[in-house]
Structures are given as structure tokens and as C-alpha cells.
Amino acid sequence: MIAVLKNSTTKQQLDNFCEWIRAQGVDAHVYTGEFQTVVGLIGDVTRVDADMLSGLDIVESVKRISDPFKSANRKFHPDDSVINVSGKTTVGGDIFAVIAGPCSIESEEQILEVARAVKAAGATMLRGGAFKPRTSPYDFQGLRADGIELLLEAKKETGLPIVTEIMNANHLPLFEEVDVIQVGARNMQNFELLKELGKTQKPILLKRGLANTLKEFLMSAEYIMAGGNENVILCERGVRTFETYTRNTLDLSAVPMLQELTHLPIIVDPSHATGLSRLVKPMALGAAAVGADGLMIEVHNNPQKALCDGPQSLTPAQFDDVMKAVNRVLTAI
Amino acid sequence: MIAVLKNSTTKQQLDNFCEWIRAQGVDAHVYTGEFQTVVGLIGDVTRVDADMLSGLDIVESVKRISDPFKSANRKFHPDDSVINVSGKTTVGGDIFAVIAGPCSIESEEQILEVARAVKAAGATMLRGGAFKPRTSPYDFQGLRADGIELLLEAKKETGLPIVTEIMNANHLPLFEEVDVIQVGARNMQNFELLKELGKTQKPILLKRGLANTLKEFLMSAEYIMAGGNENVILCERGVRTFETYTRNTLDLSAVPMLQELTHLPIIVDPSHATGLSRLVKPMALGAAAVGADGLMIEVHNNPQKALCDGPQSLTPAQFDDVMKAVNRVLTAI
């Protein structure tokens, strides 16, 4: 870490500054130039607060040199992580993970029908929302505990591992039979929730926040890993931009960039990112082509009747078509 | 709400669409133009999901006409809300609220010293962080329950009502003597937390999320109000932009804009927004000038030693200077 000091800094201030840094167990090297003085902080600077430094009156700017994430950092863990899902499948490694299912679980009939269809088309896991984060308190909030019950029935019948979102750590007992626990974009920096999930050994599917950088995304993964749970799956699901034709902007360059920064697997959710079912196929093909470890796709037996997010769902037939095309792309690259 | 249909829509699809809308208890009026068909949804469209509509294959775009927020809407509540704080002060109304104190509570000596100083300078409430949301799990997370104890001591000694942040609804029992509960920017859409706070009658200081619109901000207030707690104080604290010299970009136009949209009071936090103590004074004056109902300012007895966010803190002497200047501006406008 490097602190650039203002050229009005006095010798006394510089000395105080260096002393204060050293008191934090980090070494301070001073380089004096014509117009500014630069102090290099050497040692374990993970615990030095860059925001704090940059706020000091004598400091003009602060530059981090090393990444603040450790457990997630590929530098200290060069091999790809392969996340084991209940011994039945993996995310990362040789399997291209495909998590498919309805945005919201609505009924036994619905979830079973979709589960059978996505399994037949080659999905490796079933998704379904029981607890739903909605911008409006007046929108449908999910079937909650009953939804998880229905999802477990679908798991039992099809054998597909299941993925569903958690919004409150107090609900963890309901997730005992859930194979992968999802953390939604709006909770990416709900640190209290991340800490609780770090105490479990469940695979956690962590979605990128709507306006978060890759560094923040990895720091949230780090919260889970620092607690002892290294089973983190990253999910790119679109970021907020000024564009309004699409709901969000799917950042496919995040995939190869994250693969360079971290050993954790990265999957892509084209359904939420675009909000438009007709864009799911091209963006799923794009995700496969850029090297993603998998996809998360909304499939509904009757999109027009879905209680939420219907418009971005594929029919089972459309999903089957997407799977075939994705497999062709995976073979081509 | 208005749905613009594609010009490829068939008569049969149009009829199905209208039938489906009416099944949701909303009337549908069809206007047919040369290149497109427009369907007006008339009635209580609060519960119609615009995202869902816009995802349907036949729908080109959806435009909301009425605001999705009700309890917070000035249209249905023309008078300003004045939030009573434990019978000791208010936010909104004739009092210009000034909430001051350290970012993090560090010790009894620290919080008492700051509390006395800000009271002497004219603060109406004392703030101090006990639970701290930090991007990195390796950064200081606050004194937690012990911090609240220290804050209560300061309240006892100075008589100042206290404001502190909650990150987990399970901690609510610790907040019994807290006068105003703060929800941080990263939890603005932690809907489970908002719902729990809606069941209390405590004043809630809700901070705007880093990349959230005013509409989303008001919808989060709505979550609290829909639960029965109408004591919501809005806090503008800067939004994320491409600028990096300042930590965030303080959106002062949010103040008069929100005052038009809602009856809830709006305060401004120039400390977190800029991240630079030397910008706090000008931005505090700006906030007073645009008509804010109050300020939230970080004050520390020794900024260089603060465990977090020190650089954006004022010394007690600087705070006193800001208060005097703010009062001059309040008199001038």
C-alpha cells in the first residue's frame, strides 16, 4: 500500500505518520520527490484501512498494491476449486453446471413438472424461489417454508440437487436438506448473513450485487470463507448501468476476469440479467463461449402465469433448445 | 400503468392479455394506433408486477403512471411528518436535527468526551457505531453489544437521545434503550430486516443505498411503514458514481426532490458521502441551503486514531465551527 502525502506535509507530520503506521505492525518506507512524498507500507497491510488513511489531512491519495482478499485469491491457491454438491454433482471441474427452474415455487404440480422437464433436458440442479426479495412490500413474497417443502418433494422425485435463496439466517433450519444455498444480489453485503453461512459447510451460491465491483464481490466471498466455509460459487447476474431496454447489463467479461483473480467457480444467470426471455438464449451461448463454469436459467411451465419474473422465464421446450445450443458451443471452444 | 404491445400482437393474444389483467382485479382499456397497441391498466395497479408484464413476449414496454409507494407518498399525506424522538426532540418540524458522534464507539472515555462536546456545540442527538458493516471481514467490526452499553452511558450522562446502526434483527433486544435505529446503506434492501423494524414503533433512520434510486429508497421506507411503523427518517448519504476523488457523490438534489414526493423528513450525511473531513463543512452548508431537515456528522476526539472512517471525522472544534456556519445559513434561507 502506498500513501501519497501532500506537499504541505511537515517533517514532524511525516514522522508522526510513520510512527503511527509502524504502531500497526506495518513497516513504512519514505520516498521524497520534488513535489510529493510517498510512503510505502510494507508487510501485512490487509488490516490497514485504506479509507481511513486517505481521509487524513496530510494524505493526498492511497493506492492499494495487493488484493485485500486472501482465501479467495488465486495467488495463494492456483488450482481451480471444484465445489462438491452433496456428492451428486459439482460446480467447477469437468461438469458444466446448469441450474434451472422457476423463479418462484407456486404449487406442487408446477415445481414437479418443471423439475422433470429440466432434468430431461440435462440440467444438473433444480432451482426454485421460496423466499423472494421484492422491491415492493406489496409484491408476492414467496411461499416461504411451504415453498421449500415443495422443492424437497421435487428433489425426492427427480434426484436433482436443489438450490434456493436464503434471506434471513434464522431460516437456516429450513435449509437442512437444501443442497446449495443462494445469497441474492441485494444481500451480497448483508455481512451478518454471510458470517452465519460461513459457519455451515453448505455450498453457497453468491450473486454479485447490482452495483458492486469484482473486488467487493470477492470480499463478500471472503466473509463466507473466513468463517470456515470454502464452498463458494460466484454468480454473475448483471450490473446496473444507464441502459433501460434490458433490466441490467450482463457483465460477461467478469467471467474470465474473475477466473484470473480467484480459484472459485463462476456461473452466469442470463435470465435475471436481461429480464427478457428472448435474450436468454443468446446470452447463455455467450456465457458458455467466454468460459463460464455453468448457467442459472429460469424455466417455467407457463411463463404468462408466473407469479413473478415470468417474462424472463423459458418454457421447457425453449430450455431444451438452449441446452442443445450451449452444448454445441462448449464443444466448439 | 400502460403496456405498449408489439405490432406483431394478434387479436387473440390481445384478448388473452386483457383477460389475464382483469383476472388480477384491474381494468384494461385498449387503444389501437397505426404502429402499436397500448393497453391502459386502470385501478389499483400497486400489485401488478411491472417487471413481469414487461417480460411478456407481446409486450414492448411498460410505463408506470402512479407511484408504487403509498404510505410514504405525499399525495395521500400532504403535511410534513414530524418524527418524535423519545419525547425529547424531533426530526422534521421546527427543529433542525443534528446527529453527531464517532463512526465507531471505541471506549467510555472517547464516547463521553465526544458526547459532551457535540452537546455543547448544539447537536440534538448522539450517534456512535457499535455494529459496523465493513467490506472486509478483516476490518474492525465494532464493539457490538459492549458498544451499545457505552452509548447508553453517554446518553445517561448527557441526556442526548442516541442513534446507532442495526445489522441483524436478532439484535433488537439490545436496542431497547436506543432512541433511533439506523439502517445502513448496504441493508437498505435487506427486506427481512425492514419487516422486523416495521413491527416496532422506534424511529428508523433509513440510509439510501449506494446505487439506489429515490423510488427504491421510498419503497424500502414503505416496507417499514407497511408493517405499521410510520416513524421513518430518510438519510441521503451519497451515491456511487464514476468519480473517485470523493468516496461517493452526495446527491443534494435528492432533498428537495424527496420533499416533493414524500412527507417523511430527510437528513444529510456529508461525512460518509465525501469520506474527507475537509469537505464536510461546505457540504453541510450546502445541505442546510437546499432545505434538509437535519445533518448527520462524524465527530471524533482524535481523528487520526479512530478505528474506522477516521479521516472523514471532524474534531469537536471543527464541528462547533460547522454548527455556527450552518445556523447562519439556516437563518439566511
Added chain:
Amino acid sequence: MIAVLKNSTTKQQLDNFCEWIRAQGVDAHVYTGEFQTVVGLIGDVTRVDADMLSGLDIVESVKRISDPFKSANRKFHPDDSVINVSGKTTVGGDIFAVIAGPCSIESEEQILEVARAVKAAGATMLRGGAFKPRTSPYDFQGLRADGIELLLEAKKETGLPIVTEIMNANHLPLFEEVDVIQVGARNMQNFELLKELGKTQKPILLKRGLANTLKEFLMSAEYIMAGGNENVILCERGVRTFETYTRNTLDLSAVPMLQELTHLPIIVDPSHATGLSRLVKPMALGAAAVGADGLMIEVHNNPQKALCDGPQSLTPAQFDDVMKAVNRVLTAI
């Protein structure tokens, strides 16, 4: 277009408003609801200024229903446009366009060597920067007229049509032998330049601005087309987001979205978007997979020595590898 009026609007104001609208040759239909009055503007509203309407005191908000672009609109021109490039190749149609070459033209040797290499690998056009838009006046500004001379030599030798950027309409005489004129991202809304290019019949490669929406992008295409030049090629080159690991964020969903909105062809520039040569291959494959009509890729014979933007350039051998992989993906989808 729909104007939602405030509920404080008087009958007299409403009448004045409608009269004023009708004076602009557009019909006004009034719908009165419980809490608001909505005025529908029917007819040719292209010339009604939505910004102006939304600023009127009695107007709460304005919603556009029809797209403001006409010549570029697929609704009025359902078939894909195929842009003819000097009778030698096309953009759009059956040919997948690949425009390759150095960011800046540096020397005869350099441009000839690169031109031969990219032709051998299958590029359909040669690019090279003569006039360079640089953030700093102290950075290399390009060889200017001399650069175009060198590019013309490369065209002569290899037969490849050439693409180069214009920054000033006064330079148009220098572009007579240039096959495709490029407008850079920073000039996307340089309307005076667009108007001048609209008077030519040259194919124009229009790059999306760094923070512009697809609607604004199409409105800029519209400026060229309104002048009589329908030969516009759109180029997605990344938008500005909060992410800093990559220079910009390549918006691949813009490709299928634009294909729905317009008949103009869309190509993708993964080199500028990411700013990192090691991300060019995955993003080029992604662009092919989402259905782009072509690619624009930087290739340099010695990236470490490039005068500008070297780091995002591929070597000829890397480019050849990308081309082979792109062709496999094109066959797969």
C-alpha cells in the same frame, strides 16, 4: 406520449395545456382519475420535446410510448441492412466482418506487416488509427495525414478495405480513399460531425459512447441517416461501470437487443472494451456466440512497443488463434 399531470392542476391549466399541445399538431386526449389526470398525445410526437413537457409546473412525469428513432427503426424496415463496403465485402448479411489492425499507425513497416498477417488469418478489413482521441494532450495524437497515407499503401498492397477514425469534419478530404469512416465513442454525440457524415455516402462505423444508452446510440445513427446516409454500422465497445479491473464493461446483451430494435448491423470491439489482451479471445468468442455481425480487434506486430493501447493488442499469432476459435463458434450456433 403520455403526460401525467399533478393533482393540483386546475381545469384552466389543463385546458391551456391541451391547447398548447394541439398547437403543435398533435392531438391530446384527457383521462381523469381519482388522484391524477393523464393526457395522451396522439399523432406524430417525434417532434414533441419530452424534456420540455416534463419540466412544466403542472406535469408530474412524461412517458414516451413510441421510439424516437425512425430511419434506424426495425419497425419501419423489417429486413436486416447489409452495408456494402466498396463492393469488396459487406457488414451484415452472410459475411462475418472482422476488422483488424493496430490501434495507431506507426510506420510503413508496421502497418504492412500487420495488414499481411491479418489478411492471412482471415480479416475482412484493415483498421489503423491515424487521428487519435487521447484523454491527455500530452499523449501521442497519431500520425494524422501521414498515417492515412500509410494505411492507403497497406490497402493497395493487400487489397483489404480500410477503416480509420475521423475527429474533425474538416479532415474529410483526407478520407476519400478510406472505405469505412469510424466515429469514436467520445464523438458519438458530436452532432456537427454526424451531420457532415450524413452528407456523404461512406459507410460509417459508429461507436457507442461510454455512458450512453442504446436509445441515444440509435439517435446518433439517426443523425447520420437523417442526412441521407443510411450506411451505418453500429459498434458496441464497452460502457463505463464501477468495475475497474477491466477498462470498460462490454455489453454483449446490446447485440441481440439492438438487433431487435434496428435493422443496422452490429459489431463488437473486445479490445477497447476490456483493455486487456488476455481477455480479447474469450470476449470475441462471446460476441460471436451472442450473434454479432462482426468483430473489431487490435493486432500489433510488437505489442510492447505500441505507441498507444498496446496492452490490449494481440500478436498476429494470437489473432490467428482467435479467428480459428471464432469460426468454430460461428459454426456451432
Added chain:
Amino acid sequence: MIAVLKNSTTKQQLDNFCEWIRAQGVDAHVYTGEFQTVVGLIGDVTRVDADMLSGLDIVESVKRISDPFKSANRKFHPDDSVINVSGKTTVGGDIFAVIAGPCSIESEEQILEVARAVKAAGATMLRGGAFKPRTSPYDFQGLRADGIELLLEAKKETGLPIVTEIMNANHLPLFEEVDVIQVGARNMQNFELLKELGKTQKPILLKRGLANTLKEFLMSAEYIMAGGNENVILCERGVRTFETYTRNTLDLSAVPMLQELTHLPIIVDPSHATGLSRLVKPMALGAAAVGADGLMIEVHNNPQKALCDGPQSLTPAQFDDVMKAVNRVLTAI
């Protein structure tokens, strides 16, 4: 400037890298750590291209330490610049500049009436748009040369210096009697235009681009100054954010931040930033309170009939009221 190298960098690559840096006339100091090697570039690094460095395969990241702007930099010019406007008034210094007038010049009667009114209320300069940058080619583009004629008449009658926007350097002869030439937000990075303006000695009012950082803003000022024209006035006019209730988000913190970075004066345009006349007064007061050197405000004799941007215009009476309140705030701070 500091380059952080990847830990895979070989000794040979490191030597080549340092040699290449030194060949550019800059010294290279190597610091080797456990996990990475850092190379410090010492000397005049203004001409080293950070983008290029960061693209090299062995480079992980590049951090600038010194600002890339020189002429505009307060470090090398500690005193505030005061821009002399035709010997009649100044921007910066003791005078609080107020530039007022209509968005578009429409008629002799209009511009004269507004000019007299704003002079009476205390404006120091008259503005009026003759060349108008509009997103749509179908929107009114201004009276162009005729508009400037009318503006000159108003100058003659009232004695007020005039400010108007240029969009094309070829129009410069029309601007001979114009006192301050404005460059609009969309042309902030029209480098060819900036270079031409750098050859004049006219005061240039440079507006910040819609999604540009303060550093980019200052680099554009640098383009003008590097040409020999040091008479640059900066104008904050709102940046693009995700908020849609206001047209843009006025960044008032840019004022004190820029005052720290540069010696150039900074004025604020609340009319364009908000797009809503009812927000102009509070934001003008905010601008005065944060320490701006002046304001630019739209005033129209009949806002409802303005050909463009009417809704954000004040009536003369409203402007007079704003002026009085602004003066009270200026006295208070």
C-alpha cells in the same frame, strides 16, 4: 507511477521492462516483495501511458501517483485564477458570477426582454443558445448565426457580456464579439474543438461531461491550456446516475474538490442538472453555500412557450427571488 508485476514475471522480463521504461526517459526502481514485484517510475511520467503499461502481460496493475494535469494543477499555481471577461467583469475573485438567460434564443423581443430582466436582478452576464446540441436530429437545432446576431443586439443594449455555446470550430468567426465561449457537456472530450479554442484568448466555459470524472474534466481544461489559452472556467452541470426523477445529479461536492485540485474558477448550472425549474432555487442556494464562484441559470420570459428546455427555466420574477436568496447565503457563509 507504480507498476505492480505479476509474480510469474521472470528476471529476464523484469530487466526488459525496466530497460523499456528507461528508454522513455524515466527512471525505474525495483522493489521485490514476497508475492509481487513493484516497479516505481520516477521522473516526468506525464508522457508515460498508464493504459499501455497496464495492458502488458507481466503487469498486474498500474497506479498513478502524480496528477496528469499540469497547467490546471493548483500545486504549480497556488493562487486562484481570476478570469477577466472583456474588462467588464470577472469569474473568480471577489465577484460572484451569475450568467442568466434563455436556453435558446428565439426572437429579438425574447432575448431583449430577458436580458433587461436578468440585468435588473443582478446577473453579471447574459447567456443564450444559438447552436443547440440535441439528442434527436428532429428537435430544434437553434437559430444558429441568426441567434448570435440577436444576442449581440442584447449585449449592445444592456452592456452585459455574453456567453454562448460553440459546437464546431468552423463557426469561430461568428464568435468574435462573444465574450465567453461555452463548450457543452457532450463536447467535453471533442479534443479537436478544444485544441482550436486553445489557440484563442477568449474565456472558455467548459462544462463537465455527463459521465466524466473530475480528472477527465481537468484533462480537457488542460487541452485548452496546453494550446496557450489559460482562460478556462469550469462548470459543474450534473452527472448521469441511476436516478430518473431529476434529469441528472448535480455534484455539488465537485466544487470544493475542484477548488483543492485546481486554481480555475468553478460555477454551477442547476437548471440543466435538475431539468426542473422548481429545483433551481434550492440547488442555486446549495451551490452558493458550498462555495461556487458563480451560477448559470436559465431564465425565460415565458417558460411554457420555450422551444427547448423550457421546463427548467425560471421566470424573471423567480430569478429575482433566487438572486436575493443567493445573496443572503453568500453573506452568511
